[in-house]
Amino acid sequence: MTASVAPENRRRLRAPKYALALPSIIWYSVFFVAPIAFVVLYSFGTKDTSKLVPVDLTRLSASSYSEVFDETFFTVFRATVRIAITATLLCLLIGLPVAYFAAFKVGERWRAIVLAAVVVPSFTSFLIRTVAWRIPLAPNGTFSKFLQDIGVIGDSGIQILETSLAVQLAIVYNYLGFMILPLYVAFDRIDVRLREASKDLGAGRVATFFSVTLPLAGPGVAAGVLLTFIPMCGDYVTATVLGGAKGNMIGAMIASQFSSAQNWPLGAAMAVLMIGAVLLVLVVGAAIVWLAPWLLAALGPVVQRWRAIQAARHGDRGNQGNQGDQPSRRWGIADSLLHRLLGVWTTLVLIFLFIPVGLVFLHSFNRGNSFTIWSNAVSIKWWGELFDGAVFLQTAVLFAALVTVAVAARRNLKSRAKFGGGYTAWLVPSGFVLALVVNGVLTNWYANLFDFTGIGDSIRNSFVAALGATVIAVILGGTAGVALARRPGRWATAFMVLVFLILVTPEIMDAIALATWFPRIRDVPIVGYIFTEGWGPFSGGMNKLWVGQSLYASAVVTLIVRARLAGLDESLEQAAADLGAPPGRAFRQITLPLIASAMIAGGLLSFALCLDNAVISTLISEAGSTTFPVALLGATRSTIKPFWGVGAISLFVVTMASLWFLVVLLRRGGASAGNIAATLTGN
Amino acid sequence: MTKQLRMLAPESFREHLSRRAFIQGGTAAAGFAVLLTACGSDDAADDASTGGEAATGDYSRVINKASGSLAMYTWGDYNDPDIVGALAESELGVTMKVDYYPSNEDLITKLAAGAGGSGFDIVVPTGPYVPQMIEKGLIQKLDMSLIPNLGNLDAAYVSQTWDPNNEYSVCKNWGSTGFFYDKTKITRKMETWQDFIDACMNEGSGNCAMIDTAPNLCGMWYWSQGKNWNSQDAADLDACEKFLVDEFAQHIKAFDSYPSTKLAEGAYILSMGWNGDLRQAYTRIADAGGNPENWVWVLGTPATELWMDTYCVAAGAPNPEAAHAWINWLLVPEISIKDLQYHGYNTGMKSMDSLIAELAPDLQYGDMIFFSPEQVATFQTQEITPTLDRMVDIMNKVKAKAGA
Incomplete structure (x- = not known):
């Protein structure tokens, strides 16, 4: 019987290898390859501003490319690459000790706290945190005046704003988390026994770190570098907000060709060359990484010899007999010192990560009219503008009451009732949901809550857009990741190239490509209807945002899921198949639980990314679907009022509440705090 | 206040x-x-x-x-x-x-x-x-x-x-276009675009902001020369590019069309700007605890924009x-x-x-x-001519040079 089922299953598995990746392939073909192909085509066109799409495609030439090759482009390009490489290295140097500390030097509880502290700031709007750096750096600001008073700096105050130093600082800040998390995951995965073996075999700490730990963490370093370097190259928001003339970056230059200069051929040509250059830098980087083991191996004997020389010298100088005991005691002292140093370093880095968040909160209570300038007076007027005080209080009281009832009921039932914790565990989450519903009915809170022009709507829009895009990203990334890990082949190489292209393409190019793509597909049956007329949440602006934001996010999820499965062999699925489970069931019961944590992690990461998406969203959003970053990016053109801080904090609270809800659900599933932390980081 | x-x-x-x-x-x-x-x-x-x-x-x-x-x-x-x-x-x-x-x-x-x-x-x-x-x-x-x-x-x-x-x-x-400066830092009297350009290249070097649009940036040079910024004369454009890119760009701190808040932060000591935004700068400066009386608004002369x-x-x-x-x-x-x-x-x-x-x-x-x-008589209204492309090109070069 079994014998007859198994071959059948084997046959059923013989769908094309890429079958599971098909949704991604279709999605990327329609919303990435085709639109981008048009932009690449534009790069061979000529500028013609009399047309709606200001490119004349009847006369194709490569003149735009020769136009790019002038001094202007290369000056800016060199500056951009310099900033990006420096920032990537700084992120690595700053983040490595933190990840190492979290992975090896602290207990599970503190590990969760450190990781949460790394993640939490990134759930505050990227843009507002960038803007917030203007506060401590302003030459007339409080901090600057303080430094002047104690005589550290001269009369002109801090002169960092509007220089590439400010951009460098903020870019390191903005991407540090994306470096620490992959590093931590990689460290955490290292089998401790390997490190112990290394030490048992006589290698010192330094040698163990360089010849065992670091090479094993290689994939994490690579992931971190990819996740930071690539977006840095295309970043132009940071440069626009902080850089002034000196912080001009290539992303801004390409964007200005598409918008203010309306020279799409030139902009497209620049973007194509930039993609090529970034890929080139990555190839060179990969070559270096590929050579790294040899380099480290070459360094190994040097370290050994250095230690031998040290030991010999010590032996000459010292007259104690017990040579064997001496180094270990010395290392013991060094170890505790190292531990302490790592702790201090981690604390400093975490403080650094929270500085702008704290400033955003503080300045949302600023009485003046400008977010970045502290007026020396506290006021809640900006909060009042976003929230109706009385309604808010009433709601908070009701909400607290309902949650308290739910918690108390759960506690009572748990101690008295005979039925198991399985049912009572649902009480708090369902109480929470009940509270939400009852609130909505009784106070009409949600209608009134964000009752302020633009901002309230934009917060809701951000949330809906990010949620939809995340769902798409998780589905696409999950299936494609499984297909890549389980059904590799020639298609997988081509698909990975596509995923890399999505990651490398500057956002502004995606933005232009999609913005001009939607009108083009208007007449296509069904798809066209969805993007013009639509229905409910699937109407115009919002579903365009889902498409636009899902591209980068799904690529990230794909990589995470693939990495997760790559570490596990297929024996479990094969066993299930041998036991007679049809492929669908094997997927549901075996594969899905295996990749669940990676999908959740990927989902969280993409949610954070989508929530912050400004460039694509700015170009494709419609009047009714303006998101918070889009609105804020618009506001950065002039004066940013403190209510943007209020909006950012509100969005942050809503996001954290949803995450808390997720954690509650996970915990109900029996996961410990440590597991949840590991889940959050994709481990 | x-x-x-x-x-x-x-x-x-x-x-x-x-x-x-x-x-x-x-x-x-x-x-x-x-x-x-x-x-x-x-x-x-x-x-x-x-x-x-x-x-x-x-x-x-x-x-x-x-x-x-x-x-x-x-x-x-x-x-x-x-x-x-x-x-x-x-x-x-x-x-x-x-x-x-x-x-x-x-x-x-x-x-x-x-x-x-x-x-x-x-x-x-x-x-x-x-x-x-x-x-x-x-x-x-x-x-x-x-x-x-x-x-x-x-x-x-x-x-x-x-x-x-x-x-x-x-x-x-x-509205129109002019400039704004801190008279405690730039002590001379400034009245014309030429004064502004001169101050940017001397005591205001590295501390001045320009409006972030190509016509305004190039227009400043035309106005300072008493020329019409709608002139399609190629020689003028060349001279404009030569001056802005080779001599002027290095002194620019930022391209900023709404400098009012940043003036109050102390980021610039002089800035080109539109009259309404620079008027708001007075409030922002007072907000930041600065003294608005230290700041002077000048409508660009001999010609400027309408x-x-x-x-x-x-x-x-x-x-x-x-x-x-x-x-x-x-x-x-x-x-x-x-x-x-x-x-x-x-x-x-x-x-x-x-x-x-x-x-x-x-x-x-x-x-x-x-x-x-009398002031309005000196105002010039922009016309959309083929020179706009050239001005954008000049702007890009100025930006690249300023960032170098």
Whole structure:
């Protein structure tokens, strides 16, 4: 019987290898390859501003490319690459000790706290945190005046704003988390026994770190570098907000060709060359990484010899007999010192990560009219503008009451009732949901809550857009990741190239490509209807945002899921198949639980990314679907009022509440705090 | 300090609004009458601009109630938040959604990408860009029967070259370009663009900001030379490029079209800017604990710019009725002046002097909003010519050089 089922299953598995990746392939073909192909085509066109799409495609030439090759482009390009490489290295140097500390030097509880502290700031709007750096750096600001008073700096105050130093600082800040998390995951995965073996075999700490730990963490370093370097190259928001003339970056230059200069051929040509250059830098980087083991191996004997020389010298100088005991005691002292140093370093880095968040909160209570300038007076007027005080209080009281009832009921039932914790565990989450519903009915809170022009709507829009895009990203990334890990082949190489292209393409190019793509597909049956007329949440602006934001996010999820499965062999699925489970069931019961944590992690990461998406969203959003970053990016053109801080904090609270809800659900599933932390980081 | 805050949002004004209760249906006919006379003969306009004392009675105050939401795509911080917020809801009956763009080209790119489906009702292009937008089908013809208050505009601000019959656009406000400096840091007296350029290259080097649009940056050089920035002379363009790229770029700290906040932060000691934004800088500087009296505004001489931003209704606007109602409402003198006090640009109402005297007697820095006829005579309006491409090219080179 079994014998007859198994071959059948084997046959059923013989769908094309890429079958599971098909949704991604279709999605990327329609919303990435085709639109981008048009932009690449534009790069061979000529500028013609009399047309709606200001490119004349009847006369194709490569003149735009020769136009790019002038001094202007290369000056800016060199500056951009310099900033990006420096920032990537700084992120690595700053983040490595933190990840190492979290992975090896602290207990599970503190590990969760450190990781949460790394993640939490990134759930505050990227843009507002960038803007917030203007506060401590302003030459007339409080901090600057303080430094002047104690005589550290001269009369002109801090002169960092509007220089590439400010951009460098903020870019390191903005991407540090994306470096620490992959590093931590990689460290955490290292089998401790390997490190112990290394030490048992006589290698010192330094040698163990360089010849065992670091090479094993290689994939994490690579992931971190990819996740930071690539977006840095295309970043132009940071440069626009902080850089002034000196912080001009290539992303801004390409964007200005598409918008203010309306020279799409030139902009497209620049973007194509930039993609090529970034890929080139990555190839060179990969070559270096590929050579790294040899380099480290070459360094190994040097370290050994250095230690031998040290030991010999010590032996000459010292007259104690017990040579064997001496180094270990010395290392013991060094170890505790190292531990302490790592702790201090981690604390400093975490403080650094929270500085702008704290400033955003503080300045949302600023009485003046400008977010970045502290007026020396506290006021809640900006909060009042976003929230109706009385309604808010009433709601908070009701909400607290309902949650308290739910918690108390759960506690009572748990101690008295005979039925198991399985049912009572649902009480708090369902109480929470009940509270939400009852609130909505009784106070009409949600209608009134964000009752302020633009901002309230934009917060809701951000949330809906990010949620939809995340769902798409998780589905696409999950299936494609499984297909890549389980059904590799020639298609997988081509698909990975596509995923890399999505990651490398500057956002502004995606933005232009999609913005001009939607009108083009208007007449296509069904798809066209969805993007013009639509229905409910699937109407115009919002579903365009889902498409636009899902591209980068799904690529990230794909990589995470693939990495997760790559570490596990297929024996479990094969066993299930041998036991007679049809492929669908094997997927549901075996594969899905295996990749669940990676999908959740990927989902969280993409949610954070989508929530912050400004460039694509700015170009494709419609009047009714303006998101918070889009609105804020618009506001950065002039004066940013403190209510943007209020909006950012509100969005942050809503996001954290949803995450808390997720954690509650996970915990109900029996996961410990440590597991949840590991889940959050994709481990 | 408090006085200045009051200037931007005077408490007394709300009372004004309620006291001067808007009569709705009743004045419609009267409004039409004004409109007809204004359109019909030049005399009416002349009367209006000369007649000071009797002015307020002549205004049309028709408010066409509308409903639903109204999406406006405009320049940063360009309307009084009260008008866009609470007042629009109570007086007009619409909920405003406002988004911002940084340049006319960005506006055009966005509307073109949406191809009639961008969802915006009102857009605010600068005058010379209107023909281009008409040609591309991005804005729609106005229904003048829905804008009876048009007659409240001074004749000087209707029938502009880019839209001779106001078929597509209505003046929102107009302004000019000048510069702003900290006189404790730059002690010499500055009056001309040449002074500004000179200061940027000497005591202000590395501490000065330029408006982030190509025509303005290049225009500065033309004006400093006493030339017309619409000149299509290739030699002029070459000289402009040579000077800006080779000699000037290295001194620029930032390209910033809205420098008011950053001036207050202390990021620049001198900056080029539009009059209304630089006027707001005084408030921001006071906010930051600085002394506004240390700062000086100078209207660029011997020549400078006159720009006019216009309200247009986007093609495919979801709520065109409300869009017309909005344009019409902003022409009600009380609303117009309230808005003017916020953004600091001349809204072009007829008999402006008497309106200000009545509605905004404590208006400060009026010299930054209203210009003398002699000053206006030196203003030049931008024309969209092929040189614009070249100017953008120059701008890019200047940016690259400034960043090096």
